[in-house]
Amino acid sequence: MLSSILSTGFAIGAIYALIAVTYNVMFSASRVMSFTAGQVGMLGGVFGAWFILRLHLPIVAGFPLTLLTCAGIGVLTEIVAVRPVMAGLEKHLYVLSTLALALMMQQFTAIEWSTEPQPFPRIVGGGFAPDEKFWLPLLACAAVILGLELLYRRTLVGRAFLAIAEDNYAARALGLPERDLRMAGFALAGAIAGLAGFAGGQLLLASIANGPMLNFYGFVPVALGGLGNNRGAIAGGLLLGLFQQAANFLVGGVLVSVAVFAAFIVVLMAAPQGLFGTPPMRRV
């Protein structure tokens, strides 16, 4: 039982953590939190299944194609739902524009793909123990952490990302191409979400129900860890997955969701900026 809690908990937690990182990457690039984060995660699974099982592409082609498509959807999100709103006066309308786009993605998938969960292909194969569906999400999570670390610390583009996240105005004054960076940020976020959906495909299956589910459980670690804080997001995601699985075994069913939701509300009410975030200083 314990090994089952641990393996499933860490795997699901890694998927949550990746969606949380998706939220953070988008936020860093644009100060926008997007309802599309979980939906693109869902699409990662759907596109993976579509490319490999329906179109019979080999995995080496299907996998990069999935990431590429999801990155494209990220760019599309930026162009359709974020850029027009950022150009206007009422920037908080991004909540509505990204919600609208997320709903469109969900409905489109429901009609053109399926409302029922569909099978997802095995990726590595062979007789590993534990099964690949438990360690693929963890591997993906580790790869993303490493990749982001290298990007932010070693490359010029990564430093530009950090600069724009730290102080948008100052970064623009220095001549950083804010719009291109924002678009790149959304592409990166899309690819990360797609990776989450692909790596978690065997666990979650290719189902539209994953969209809203990942949206919410991917946001919980963001809210608790503090917006833009990737370490908090990853720790929070893994803990959430473990907590959920443990509670599933111990009390079971609906009480788990209620408990997660209650904990989420209570922590946010006590610390709206998250456990590791800093409160804003001045309003007037």
Add this chain to the structure above:
Amino acid sequence: MRSRVAALPYVLIFAAATAIPLAGDDYLVVIATRAAVYWVLVSGLNLVVGFAGQLAIGWVSLLTIGAYTTSIIVARDWLGPLPALAVAGVAGALAGVLVGLPALRLRTFYFAMTTLGFATIVTQVALAWTEVTGGGIGITGPALPAPLDSQTGFYLFCLALAAVCTWMTLNIAASRFGRALVGLRDAEVAAEAMGISKANLLVMVFLFSGATAAVAGGLFATLQSYITPDAFTFDLSVLFFIAILIGGRGSVLGPLLGTVLLTALPEFAAPLVAWSTFLYAALLLVIVIALPGGIADLLDQRRRRKLPEDRLVVPRPDLVPSLIAPQPDRPAMILSGVRLSFGAVRAIDGLDLMLRPGEVHGLIGPNGSGKTTTLNVISGFSVPQEGEVRIGDAPLPGGATQTRAGLGIARTFQTPRAIGEASVRENVMIGGTIEGRASFAECVLALPRHRRDEATLRAQAERCLRIVGLEALADERADRLQHSELRFMEVARALMLCPAFLLLDEPAAGLSADEITRLGALIKAVKEAGCGVLLVEHHADLIFEICDRVTVLNLGRELAAGTPSEIRAHREVVSAYLGG
């Protein structure tokens, strides 16, 4: 007369709706019933989303709660269907507060997520709590007694409730509570400074809209005759939410039309049914990007009316005594030893200051010297780490912004904070929100005390507008005003309180030389009526012209203090700030 014209569209809509059963088309009546039931919910939600600007996207949870509450009560024979509907209303009101509570601390996306989470939880509980809700198998909806059990009877009943909800929300919209909600949405900081308590107001609104949503849920259960958790999809939430945004925020007519439109549209275009939520979402995206004001903005004639171009703001200082009666022996406001740092920056570093009634006290100094921060400490937006502010012997509670208006402290802001979509008169009336006596319930039902409040506030607003010289623009939307007019409008809003102390944050910034002269005369008249004015300004001429005392700040500390002529002769001030 005005109100009769405004009521016309509603009368037409409901008259047409009453005539629908005469067409003899049963299916049409079913759709119309559904629209009426949805509107009962949306009318209440409109106050949350359209007026208060809270993004409650998971409101279907309250429909679910109402539907199950009535169905369970009736199925177990605890009460008849109509009392059950009333019980559902109470349960919904409480649930509404529960869902809405996070809005007191959380903003936009965060709050939206919590309502979404709540909606998921409610559906899961309905599914899992089999012995009570019937789980996935479901439960029979309540059947209403005759004559409401016939199709037409039930339709007319729903329509009557929809009409009552329309009337109630219109009453709230036209009350000080409605204006305060919009104030919190568009100018939260200013609303707090005018004594509006976000917590109290939102709790009342969540009670109200929770109740209407749950009553709609009861009707929905009857309409469906059998309910399962599947009936309460997120798509319904989307419909409610989008109907309001398409209709336009801060309007009742717009969302009403939006609800009818979204309910009817897919029914008359059968191939679209599967795509309806997709189309709603696409419509939302278009509205957000192209027409954030929604249908209501298209209908609003005031947006197109031409304003005279060469208009002048001519205040009438001579009318100030008719507004503010001098009260002798008022205590002064005293700041003693106030210290406040933001991190390592010492914004105010031990400031003493006395603001006497009947005096204009100038606060000048270079940018970053702590002038606005001083005003913020007085209004409670910043809490000093040391020292205190008191009026006479009574210390002001640190923070507690919304207590300041009650103590007679009014203020304006460095950038005017106005509600663009509201009229100039409504903007000014918000300044007198705390003077109203009628409760929220009295406003909902338009009882006499509420109507007296409105008449008083309106008359007071007219007086204040005449004093600042904006009475000709009273009916215009505030977003059409020029910058200088907005500044005078903020002064009028502050005067609504007949304040004992008036804090002005750079009121002359952006004004022409003539306008500054007229503003100076107005401030002088306010002071002579016994008000203590604290004036933060960069225009040295204005300061030396109208101030009785001047304090010069530098790096959060007092550099000099005294009469204007002493300051003008102060060598350090001249070299550091005035130049010369």
